[in-house]
Amino acid sequence: MTLRTTTLAAAILAVSAHGAAAQELTIGLSSEPTSMDPQFHNLATNTQVRLNIFESLIAQDPLQGLEPSLATKWEALDDTTWRYSLREGVEFHDGTPFTARDVIYSVCRIPLVENSPSSFSIYTQSVTDMRAEDDHTLIIETNGPNPLLPVESSTWAILSADASGAEDTVTFTEDGCEGMGTLPASNDFNSPDVAAGTGPYMLDEFTRGSQIVLTRNEDYWGEAPDWERIVMRPITSAGPRVAALLSGDVDMIESPPIQDLPRLEDANFKVVDSLSNRIIYLHMYHQDHDAPGIEGTNGENPLLDAKVREAISLAINREAIVERIMGGYAEPAGELLPPPMFGTSGRAVDAYDPERAQALLAEAGYEDGFKIVLGTPNDRYINDEQVAQAVAQMLTRIGIETEVDASTASQFFSRRNDQEFPIYMAGWGAASGEMSSPLKSLVASYDPDAGLGVTNPGRYSNPELDSILKEAMVTIDDDKRSQLLQKAESIALDEHGIIPLHYERTAWAMKPGLDYEPRVDQYTLAFEVKDVSDEAQD
Amino acid sequence: MTIVADSVEQPVHPKRVAQDSPVRRFARAFIEDRLAVAGLAIFLLIALLAILAPWITPQNPYDLAQLDIMDGGLAPGEASFSGMTYWLGTDPQGRDMLSAIVYGLRISLVVATVSLLCAIAIGIVAGMTAAYFGGRIDSIIMRIVDLQLSFPAILIALILLALLGRGVDKVILALIIVQWAYYARTVRASAIVEIRKDYMDAARCLALSHRRIMFRHLLPNCVPPLIVVGTVQIAQAIALEATLSFLGVGVPITEPSLGLLIANGYDYLLSGRYWVSVFPGIALVVTIVAINLMGDRMRDVLNPRLQK
Numbered sequence: 001m002t003l004r005t006t007t008l009a010a011a012i013l014a015v016s017a018h019g020a021a022a023q024e025l026t027i028g029l030s031s032e033p034t035s036m037d038p039q040f041h042n043l044a045t046n047t048q049v050r051l052n053i054f055e056s057l058i059a060q061d062p063l064q065g066l067e068p069s070l071a072t073k074w075e076a077l078d079d080t081t082w083r084y085s086l087r088e089g090v091e092f093h094d095g096t097p098f099t100a101r102d103v104i105y106s107v108c109r110i111p112l113v114e115n116s117p118s119s120f121s122i123y124t125q126s127v128t129d130m131r132a133e134d135d136h137t138l139i140i141e142t143n144g145p146n147p148l149l150p151v152e153s154s155t156w157a158i159l160s161a162d163a164s165g166a167e168d169t170v171t172f173t174e175d176g177c178e179g180m181g182t183l184p185a186s187n188d189f190n191s192p193d194v195a196a197g198t199g200p201y202m203l204d205e206f207t208r209g210s211q212i213v214l215t216r217n218e219d220y221w222g223e224a225p226d227w228e229r230i231v232m233r234p235i236t237s238a239g240p241r242v243a244a245l246l247s248g249d250v251d252m253i254e255s256p257p258i259q260d261l262p263r264l265e266d267a268n269f270k271v272v273d274s275l276s277n278r279i280i281y282l283h284m285y286h287q288d289h290d291a292p293g294i295e296g297t298n299g300e301n302p303l304l305d306a307k308v309r310e311a312i313s314l315a316i317n318r319e320a321i322v323e324r325i326m327g328g329y330a331e332p333a334g335e336l337l338p339p340p341m342f343g344t345s346g347r348a349v350d351a352y353d354p355e356r357a358q359a360l361l362a363e364a365g366y367e368d369g370f371k372i373v374l375g376t377p378n379d380r381y382i383n384d385e386q387v388a389q390a391v392a393q394m395l396t397r398i399g400i401e402t403e404v405d406a407s408t409a410s411q412f413f414s415r416r417n418d419q420e421f422p423i424y425m426a427g428w429g430a431a432s433g434e435m436s437s438p439l440k441s442l443v444a445s446y447d448p449d450a451g452l453g454v455t456n457p458g459r460y461s462n463p464e465l466d467s468i469l470k471e472a473m474v475t476i477d478d479d480k481r482s483q484l485l486q487k488a489e490s491i492a493l494d495e496h497g498i499i500p501l502h503y504e505r506t507a508w509a510m511k512p513g514l515d516y517e518p519r520v521d522q523y524t525l526a527f528e529v530k531d532v533s534d535e536a537q538d
Numbered sequence: 539m540t541i542v543a544d545s546v547e548q549p550v551h552p553k554r555v556a557q558d559s560p561v562r563r564f565a566r567a568f569i570e571d572r573l574a575v576a577g578l579a580i581f582l583l584i585a586l587l588a589i590l591a592p593w594i595t596p597q598n599p600y601d602l603a604q605l606d607i608m609d610g611g612l613a614p615g616e617a618s619f620s621g622m623t624y625w626l627g628t629d630p631q632g633r634d635m636l637s638a639i640v641y642g643l644r645i646s647l648v649v650a651t652v653s654l655l656c657a658i659a660i661g662i663v664a665g666m667t668a669a670y671f672g673g674r675i676d677s678i679i680m681r682i683v684d685l686q687l688s689f690p691a692i693l694i695a696l697i698l699l700a701l702l703g704r705g706v707d708k709v710i711l712a713l714i715i716v717q718w719a720y721y722a723r724t725v726r727a728s729a730i731v732e733i734r735k736d737y738m739d740a741a742r743c744l745a746l747s748h749r750r751i752m753f754r755h756l757l758p759n760c761v762p763p764l765i766v767v768g769t770v771q772i773a774q775a776i777a778l779e780a781t782l783s784f785l786g787v788g789v790p791i792t793e794p795s796l797g798l799l800i801a802n803g804y805d806y807l808l809s810g811r812y813w814v815s816v817f818p819g820i821a822l823v824v825t826i827v828a829i830n831l832m833g834d835r836m837r838d839v840l841n842p843r844l845q846k
Contacts, residue, residue, distance in 0.1 A: 385791055389631050390631065
């Protein structure tokens with residue numbers, strides 16, 4: 001242990017000995033980060049913790065709008081060249097100044113992280129060159145027009161090149177960078193010495209399965225957060241998490257079960273919630289007549305018929321699901337992203353009309369209905385298993401006898417990718433906060449090499465949609481791009497290539513005297529939790 | 539099991555019925571314990587409910603077309619818009635809890651009984667073969683039994699179901715696999731004792747076939763301990779099925795058994811909708827206690843050491 005951490009530990013002991021309870025915030029997390037290495041795993045759980053310690057050039061506000069962070073300004077010089085102006089006078093936790101060298105080092109390390117379960121390199125792929133005009137001006141070149149570069153740069157965690165052991169000059173080259181020195185392993189970031197970022201909090205302790213402790217960065221360049229010390233405890237089961245809040249073990253919890261919210265509010269706890277960017281949808285097998293899990297159709301795949309797909313959509317009473325199963329903590333969905341987020345058209349939600357649905361089935365030649373298996377995870381989305389059963393009820397009522405096949409998320413996702421379900425329910429959260437994210441993954445024709453249709457195991461495909469989407473992906477002008485995205489989305493929704501069900505609402509529950517602005521990306525950001533109690537004045 | 543029935547229906551001399559019929563003797567000893575009789579009565583009632591389920595329940599809880607989420611989460615005694623009163627409330631899917639519990643009992647009993655019978659059949663064949671032939675066959679069979687009994691039943695069942703997937707048939711298969719070893723061991727133990735007796739030598743001298751000796755002469759004398767182990771095991775099988783369904787690897791979610799009903803309601807306990815979990819829980823406890831009361835008494839009656 002170094003002298004610095006020893007003094008820090010002593011200081012913390014002194015503070016807690018004085019019983020400064022109001023200066024400490026304890027948060028119950030629903031899942032634990034897989035690593036303290038901010039570039040290890042592209043996972044919401046990791047990102048929401050790393051944002052306290054490591055910042056990015058650009059930050060996302062609660063509505064996923066972009067706002068300056070370590071970059072004060074960014075602009076496209078031409079279709080493939082961007083200039084970022086970096087913030088001056090920022091210091092890392094280890095006292096070294098923040099310069100363009102740190103940015104180049106950080107972006108260079110992203111593809112080099114070993115054993116990453118889900119790499120951030122998808123967000124650095126388009127970068128072909130980076131060079132520093134001076135210490136605080138950075139030029140980035142991309143391999144083609146990439147309107148999403150600013151969004152993508154909000155996922156790059158900026159590390160301290162010095163703390164990570166880089167050489168004095170770091171040069172970007174397309175096949176591996178120069179001057180990287182010895183790369184720190186992901187486990188090294190469990191130590192506060194390596195985990196040096198520019199964020200409002202510094203890592204103090206990471207004990208897997210038990211807790212993450214952060215202390216305030218007193219030299220932070222931005223607005224100082226309200227809490228001297230943050231303790232985050234993973235409590236993965238919902239019941240015990242609520243119980244921990246009720247008993248005062250934690251001050252705040254994320255994703256409380258929606259059925260417990262009335263009780264928490266009755267007990268005087270504060271609940272905040274907002275619409276999330278997560279759409280829950282039904283996806284169907286479009287590839288050929290050889291669909292799995294369908295009976296009573298003489299070997300045909302009824303889902304190839306747009307009328308049948310429309311019937312399925314009209315059979316579903318989304319209002320009832322939202323009200324009865326989701327307890328009001330959801331909103332019926334007509335699109336793949338809640339309006340008014342970027343690229344949405346404000347399209348109306350499909351109305352509940354079982355008579356019309358039955359008529360459509362008859363028109364398609366299935367007046368006697370058929371049998372189908374509906375796949376769903378049972379521990380991934382809010383009340384997922386219950387929602388799937390409700391959908392099965394509604395489909396059965398119009399004559400599509402539906403059997404629900406529920407399994408745990410890991411099993412479900414691998415079975416889904418093996419095309420085992422004729423129809424399945426899943427969710428998609430748009431990390432970029434705009435329409436190209438769900439379109440690229442869910443409805444673009446399957447082309448894994450181009451990163452398209454990777455979550456389209458039903459193999460829905462429409463060439464017109466593909467070409468419009470590809471055009472949108474290289475259009476820098478925001479208005480024009482939004483138009484193109486709306487057009488592509490409308491094609492998929494018009495022929496019911498995908499059936500949106502609802503947008504989840506995310507809730508947070510906390511003791512009175514705290515406040516948190518709910519976020520569409522569902523992140524629990526400790527530094528954004530405000531102390532609004534009277535004790536805050538002393 | 540047919541053998542047991544045979545020995546029960548053996549024509550006996552009318553005058554000697556009172557003294558000699560083992561069944562009569564057993565029945566008389568059994569009814570001395572009032573608790574056991576109560577257990578039997580409750581068990582018969584439950585069995586009757588389960589058999590008659592389709593005719594007596596207000597709703598078929600497994601027919602999705604009869605459910606409506608708009609009726610979900612009603613408290614016990616509340617009526618829905620359609621005018622139907624739900625005496626034990628509804629679950630979030632609008633399933634009538636009363637109907638769901640009766641159907642759940644049906645699944646529990648069917649799963650437990652079918653798996654019990656199959657496991658006993660396998661256990662008898664394996665155990666008697668081991669005892670009768672001895673030597674290497676005995677070692678092989680009994681080492682397999684030892685190996686299996688060294689793992690907790692729930693662990694083996696969980697692994698099997700994770701591989702097989704959900705379904706009533708798969709739960710039955712898993713329960714057979716985890717239970718047969720108990721019967722094999724029980725049958726072998728009593729068969730080894732019987733084999734040393736004179737009547738077995740007599741049978742062998744008559745040059746009867748191995749099969750005939752094993753099933754006509756040896757087996758009927760090994761039955762009492764089997765009945766005792768069977769009654770204890772049937773309660774355990776019901777509990778095991780409930781546990782597996784509670785953990786989400788048992789029956790399909792649209793056809794809930796008691797364990798799955800309890801699991802579904804578990805999420806709603808904190809929010810005050812106790813009925814989704816508590817009523818199926820009570821049904822499960824009552825069933826298991828009733829069977830255990832019967833089983834305890836049977837063990838006392840059939841145990842020669844405890845006889846007066």
